[in-house]
Amino acid sequence: MSALQFEIQATCRETGARAGLLHTAHGTIETPVFMPVGTQGTVKGLAPRDLVNDLDAKIILANTYHLYLRPGHERIERFGGLHRFMSWPRPILTDSGGFQVFSLDTLRKVTEEGVLFRSHLNGDAHFFSPESTVDVQLALGSDIMMVLDECLAYPATHHDALESMHRTINWARVGYKHYLQREKGRHCALFPIVQGSMYPDLRTACAEALLELDAAGYAIGGLSVGEPRDLSQEMVAVTAPLLPPDRPRYVMGVGMPEELPQYVSQGVDMMDCVLPTRNARNGYLFTSEGKVVIKQARYIEDEGPLDPACNCYTCRTFTRAYLRHLFQAGEILFSVLATLHNIRYFLDMMRGIRHAILVGKFPEYLRSFQTGSQARPLTES
């Protein structure tokens, strides 16, 4: 009945972690999964064949706000949807645009009906409603869509967070109703988003209200907005257990590599973040030996691979010294190779986590990871 079928393959005996398969119209996603971000219809610096052949990414995320403005969702719909437009055959998750809109300096007005904002490209006025963002995502042909939510900055008062939470719940109801009328036969899911700032009582109330929608999956939003990291973890710890155990749980916009196992241990199945891609372009690289800031002079004559434990094209082929040279020279190839590696690092970590859950060793994985004795995840045989 649902557009998504979520099949849990293994659950951890000590934590909330689970490994599963999320079946969509464009293929199956092995969970827990980290989703690379493809903001404007491309994961910056990578071609679809890189994502498939080098990284075996099973799903990517695209940003509704950006694609709505340019090239326009109607144009993409005329091309048969975003999969075809960008030549990406696998599943796509789209956000609702809310996060970007609420990050704009040019945000104009939030009402019960939606949000009025100005384009960062040309200043034109636009309006997103819970219904219109569903329509935009349907036009994009997304496999997993998000409801419009209000994403509060941190910190927010309890009063503001309460009011905002009610708006998010209301928008979710309106958007979900619209989705049920429009989605027929399209094989796409719509996830409501739990908000509530950093207040456990609001997170709880919001989750409980959204459960009424009986959605195919649920997201936890409003994190990574400047709060301390333990607060993000705490909000997920409060919220995740309230969400249906037989549906995927998605924490939006996280996280650092060392946080991923923590979220998984709380029962989170899906995550995304611009960290690996953005940091790559800025020369911040994640490795099994820790962070590499490639511009540092220590790498000038470093003949070693970026990450000796990594089997990606970048690490198999080039030295740190060469990567540093490319970075210093401002070469495009640096962004390409660095992005390839950073995403691979995140995906390999998730594959290691998934493997540990499947073989019943996630508690050991988590302990060794926490003590730092295992900077690198277990790899599949």
Place this chain on the structure above:
Amino acid sequence: MSALQFEIQATCRETGARAGLLHTAHGTIETPVFMPVGTQGTVKGLAPRDLVNDLDAKIILANTYHLYLRPGHERIERFGGLHRFMSWPRPILTDSGGFQVFSLDTLRKVTEEGVLFRSHLNGDAHFFSPESTVDVQLALGSDIMMVLDECLAYPATHHDALESMHRTINWARVGYKHYLQREKGRHCALFPIVQGSMYPDLRTACAEALLELDAAGYAIGGLSVGEPRDLSQEMVAVTAPLLPPDRPRYVMGVGMPEELPQYVSQGVDMMDCVLPTRNARNGYLFTSEGKVVIKQARYIEDEGPLDPACNCYTCRTFTRAYLRHLFQAGEILFSVLATLHNIRYFLDMMRGIRHAILVGKFPEYLRSFQTGSQARPLTES
């Protein structure tokens, strides 16, 4: 005896065109050949695997000036040379740095001993002599090196061009002598460069003087410096027949796709130009249907491939509309995909030219190309 072995496989019965094999320590180059430019130790936007797997480029060019300044030729030598530093297993041709130095606004002084200049990176003073540029290129481990030459701007008076020609000849003698003392066992060639501005008598005199060096190959330089295109062709027509028929002839810094067959018809075996790579990044794409300026509104909804006659990854996979979107959005992937296609276009054209020579149909190729009935070269098999 020579580091290069040039084997002529076929010569055209009506023109000076020939097809050959140029054997180097890092592999064999099928000629005539167009060499993609890898200025700073990377062909901008492409990884070595793209150059090998997608384009089958047999040789690339690297710029001595840039690598000398950053990361430094001594550093590259410690890494075992440029091939190893950039993970490029095939032949490399390096220029002498002269062209870049003479293009600098900060050029300080030219003497009989060499040229004093300031780095465009930090203003530091440096000196290139005919000997030192050989040493730098030896450190890089280039397969085909160039002598230091003085590259005059256009137009130049006959008096200035004569004086400059004598300096270039003198530098070639000094540089070649130094090369003969230094190159032993290194399997690298050094090409002298014919100068003489746009004066046929000077081109002739320069070529004749350089023949004394009995080099493994000769270059024709000082073109593409702002002169009308028919003048470039005329200078090559004057010079090429004077060069040894059993050695490769290399015209530096040319040209437009439509000019390549013309140069080949004059007996040119090697060419290079930044045109396909630089134009790609600026959204100017070469196709069998003519130039595509991808930012134009006409491509907004164009569902066709960039070039229907091209089999490159870009043309096989994406629409013009998507490429335009990437360009407008400033995405890195645009530069990658556009560069991949533009170089493929040049290399496929050269493969078509070579095939026509081998099967004895180059005159027909040339005629059909000139009349425009064959925008696309003959393809092999």
